[in-house]
Amino acid sequence: MTAPAVSVRRWQGPAAFAAVFSAVAVLALVAAPLLLEPFRLGLLAKYLCYAIVALGIGLAWGQGGMLTLGQGVFFGLGGYAMGMYLKLNDAAGDLPDFMVWSGVEKLPALWKPFGNPVFALAMVVVLPVAVALLLGTLVFRQRVRGAYFAILTQALAAALVILLVGQQGLTGGTNGLTNFFDFFGRDVAADETQRGLYLLVAIVLGALYLGARQLVRSRFGRLLLAVRDGEDRVRFLGYDPATVKTLTFAVSAGMAGIAGALFVPVVGIISPALLGVVPSLELVVAVAVGGRFALAGAVLGAVVMGYARTYFSEELPDAWLYLQGALFVLVMTLAPSGIAGLAANLVRRREART
Amino acid sequence: MTEALLEIRSLEVAFGGFRALDGVDLTVGRGELRFLIGPNGAGKTTLIDVITGLTRPTGGSVRFEGHDLLGRREHEIVRLGVGRTFQTSVVFEELTVLENLDLAASFRRPLWSLLRRRRGVSEEVTAALETTGLASLAGSKAGVLSHGQRQWLEIGMLIVQRPRLLLLDEPVAGMSSGERERTGELLTEVARDHTVIVVEHDMDFLRRYASQVTVLHEGRVLTEGSVEQVRADPRVQEIYLGRAREGAEDAVR
Amino acid sequence: MEGVLNQLPIGLSIGAVLLLIALGLTFTFGQMGVVNMAHGEFIMAGAYTAYLLQGVGFLIALPAAFVVAGLMGLVLERTLIRRFYGRPLDTLLLTWGVSLMLQQLARDLFGAPNVQVASPAWLRGGVGILPYNRLFIMALAAASVLAIWAYMNRTGQGRRMRAVMQNRRLAATSGIDTGRVDQRTFFIGSGLAGVAGVALTLIGPVGPTLGTYYIVDAFLVVVAGGLGQLRGAVLAAAGLGLLNSYAEFWSDASLAKVVVFVAIIGFLQVRPQGLFFVRSRALT
Numbered sequence: 001m002t003a004p005a006v007s008v009r010r011w012q013g014p015a016a017f018a019a020v021f022s023a024v025a026v027l028a029l030v031a032a033p034l035l036l037e038p039f040r041l042g043l044l045a046k047y048l049c050y051a052i053v054a055l056g057i058g059l060a061w062g063q064g065g066m067l068t069l070g071q072g073v074f075f076g077l078g079g080y081a082m083g084m085y086l087k088l089n090d091a092a093g094d095l096p097d098f099m100v101w102s103g104v105e106k107l108p109a110l111w112k113p114f115g116n117p118v119f120a121l122a123m124v125v126v127l128p129v130a131v132a133l134l135l136g137t138l139v140f141r142q143r144v145r146g147a148y149f150a151i152l153t154q155a156l157a158a159a160l161v162i163l164l165v166g167q168q169g170l171t172g173g174t175n176g177l178t179n180f181f182d183f184f185g186r187d188v189a190a191d192e193t194q195r196g197l198y199l200l201v202a203i204v205l206g207a208l209y210l211g212a213r214q215l216v217r218s219r220f221g222r223l224l225l226a227v228r229d230g231e232d233r234v235r236f237l238g239y240d241p242a243t244v245k246t247l248t249f250a251v252s253a254g255m256a257g258i259a260g261a262l263f264v265p266v267v268g269i270i271s272p273a274l275l276g277v278v279p280s281l282e283l284v285v286a287v288a289v290g291g292r293f294a295l296a297g298a299v300l301g302a303v304v305m306g307y308a309r310t311y312f313s314e315e316l317p318d319a320w321l322y323l324q325g326a327l328f329v330l331v332m333t334l335a336p337s338g339i340a341g342l343a344a345n346l347v348r349r350r351e352a353r354t
Numbered sequence: 355m356t357e358a359l360l361e362i363r364s365l366e367v368a369f370g371g372f373r374a375l376d377g378v379d380l381t382v383g384r385g386e387l388r389f390l391i392g393p394n395g396a397g398k399t400t401l402i403d404v405i406t407g408l409t410r411p412t413g414g415s416v417r418f419e420g421h422d423l424l425g426r427r428e429h430e431i432v433r434l435g436v437g438r439t440f441q442t443s444v445v446f447e448e449l450t451v452l453e454n455l456d457l458a459a460s461f462r463r464p465l466w467s468l469l470r471r472r473r474g475v476s477e478e479v480t481a482a483l484e485t486t487g488l489a490s491l492a493g494s495k496a497g498v499l500s501h502g503q504r505q506w507l508e509i510g511m512l513i514v515q516r517p518r519l520l521l522l523d524e525p526v527a528g529m530s531s532g533e534r535e536r537t538g539e540l541l542t543e544v545a546r547d548h549t550v551i552v553v554e555h556d557m558d559f560l561r562r563y564a565s566q567v568t569v570l571h572e573g574r575v576l577t578e579g580s581v582e583q584v585r586a587d588p589r590v591q592e593i594y595l596g597r598a599r600e601g602a603e604d605a606v607r
Numbered sequence: 608m609e610g611v612l613n614q615l616p617i618g619l620s621i622g623a624v625l626l627l628i629a630l631g632l633t634f635t636f637g638q639m640g641v642v643n644m645a646h647g648e649f650i651m652a653g654a655y656t657a658y659l660l661q662g663v664g665f666l667i668a669l670p671a672a673f674v675v676a677g678l679m680g681l682v683l684e685r686t687l688i689r690r691f692y693g694r695p696l697d698t699l700l701l702t703w704g705v706s707l708m709l710q711q712l713a714r715d716l717f718g719a720p721n722v723q724v725a726s727p728a729w730l731r732g733g734v735g736i737l738p739y740n741r742l743f744i745m746a747l748a749a750a751s752v753l754a755i756w757a758y759m760n761r762t763g764q765g766r767r768m769r770a771v772m773q774n775r776r777l778a779a780t781s782g783i784d785t786g787r788v789d790q791r792t793f794f795i796g797s798g799l800a801g802v803a804g805v806a807l808t809l810i811g812p813v814g815p816t817l818g819t820y821y822i823v824d825a826f827l828v829v830v831a832g833g834l835g836q837l838r839g840a841v842l843a844a845a846g847l848g849l850l851n852s853y854a855e856f857w858s859d860a861s862l863a864k865v866v867v868f869v870a871i872i873g874f875l876q877v878r879p880q881g882l883f884f885v886r887s888r889a890l891t
Binding site: 067135138139142143144146147148150151152154155156158159160162163164165166167277281284285288318321322324325326327328329332333336 | 636687690691695697699700701704707708710715823824826827829830859860861864871872875879
């Protein structure tokens, strides 16, 4: 009974982790840029942006039990902050193109500070974190949780999309912000820039992953699990679960914000369709497919689902929604801990046999 | 006469029209081991719920070491030094026994210091592992523990928090006789350097370990005293035995 | 001033539709802990039922939609949801998968573009500021609530349903077949969503994603009204419908949802468990 546990631990020990992590890093940072043509590398960069959001979902949902259906909101805040800077930068003192089209004559006050790259980059993190802190404080302090919290985050995503679409002159409406040219002195569409952006996304994801892993393994991470499994009991240990949840939610929001900001130069657009109820849910689905209880599972799920979506919508566009729905039903029914859970079981079983 | 640690005055709790507590006065001195008994619905658990902030009373006062406890949130009351267990023990099944105890012991650390990983095991946690007899299970997930072991782990988690007042809600309910014995020993040990209030139904357990007893009945304090005094009180016999007799008559009819 | 008054029937009829949708949600959530995202597709199914039955008679579409949507709910409960009791968040994601498939199915069956259902002649026009179609929707919701109330309080089945909602385990040990009660609750709740779908054909076109426009607001009604509470749902639905239409009226359509969201968060600061709730001592 104890023997397999020990050998599983050997598999999961620090040396094994370092080996696997380095292998994945070499694959991502060296092999992928060499082997993939620019278009495919761009796709991978996009999936890795989603993986950053998924990492945050894994943290909030898998570890903290907060099912957040509104990560698109934070992704969008980060994306629009970046997009606004790029638009102003491209316009070089004039009005951004879409404002001219919708008849806006003077740069709105909201936009002005985003001309400053330092301010814009700060807002990429500050805005999502501030919204998450505010919402988390108001909601978790009142012990609103579980499905209620999920519903509220979803309502927020729905509200934000309607707001963005409606404020045409301010946000570009349905089209969002697009047609970027210059990215910090480089041609954003050039293969060179895109390769650099890919590397940037991969490194940011790796760093955030390590950070999240450290968080999970710290005492705070234990506390987070305890809050997930018995919030009321945690209170009687003298901790305020609302604080623990709010902070974790804010971290996951910050990650989504960073992902949104990276997404904009990589894909060249940020629009309401990318951050509403459906995209937010799709990422949660991806995390469930990959395995919500393991951070690596969340990342894996986002990449796998990204590829699946691209492949099937190219090959079998009509079947994709059926497939996605069916896959989801199957995963929830047969493998609620996702690919990562299945893999862990497999390792455990093999170890038990030897 | 010991100095009062907990002072409860004319406490009232109503659920809708039902008065769960109807003017309870209770004083518990420092270092006491106090048993709280009474038939079902007497208000024992409600009383503990009010002290620990889980239930808001409709009137009265609860003072602990000069602090007014009413209106404070649960975790704030714990931070003042009041700890409790529940009838159905709740431990964190996904964490190991050691992690459960460590989490309980870390509650006074500043939040940012929790971001570091745990290195080693603190003295008080080691001591608690010994006291509760769970040292050999330190690395196991709490989910695999038996009912009795869970209760001991809960008591251990209380001890490492060094509360000035412990409230145990039916610690031996559902336990085997061996487990009861072990819990009794643990209780005596804990009571040596803590103030403890125990809610208990079990009369045998009461006879063996109780010194001071408070009897609650229909939301009021019926009587207080030593085990012998309380047992000799005809009113106590009435509520415990009288009900049994009525029940027997019902059954005959 | 007239504009302000005009919003009243609009808000109340939207509230009435939300109520019909939310009733099913609040019961399945309150009784079974199921968060059913596919509920929105039952609305859509009801609306398409009305579309198919055009010419047969509007009043026949109502019971037909009830049965169609109810049966869909029943099938969903029996095949999938039954395995997920006690895992509300998982049911949410599971049923979302179902919802995706149902939307695609509707696209394949009826085409992606919206279709219009012709309102019956007797519902065109109105008295003063009160259009007949909106009056009819309000009356429909009122009648449904009365029927549900009578069912829950006057029939044995309804009493069993309330028993299961309040304490599932106790109800089971008292000899109530909780599985059957769950099936009935699901059937009725889903059926009401179908009725809501028919009502929606009176005020707008029908499309495969019809349900997605209402499901979020309907869930907000559940949050604000309190779990499994009839009167809570009624008040919350009316409130939310009015708030929606007046926020649109006084600010603009794009801000209305934000206003509603902020209002709900504000409301939860005062009543975190919704308008009505059952006090419980359990440590959940």
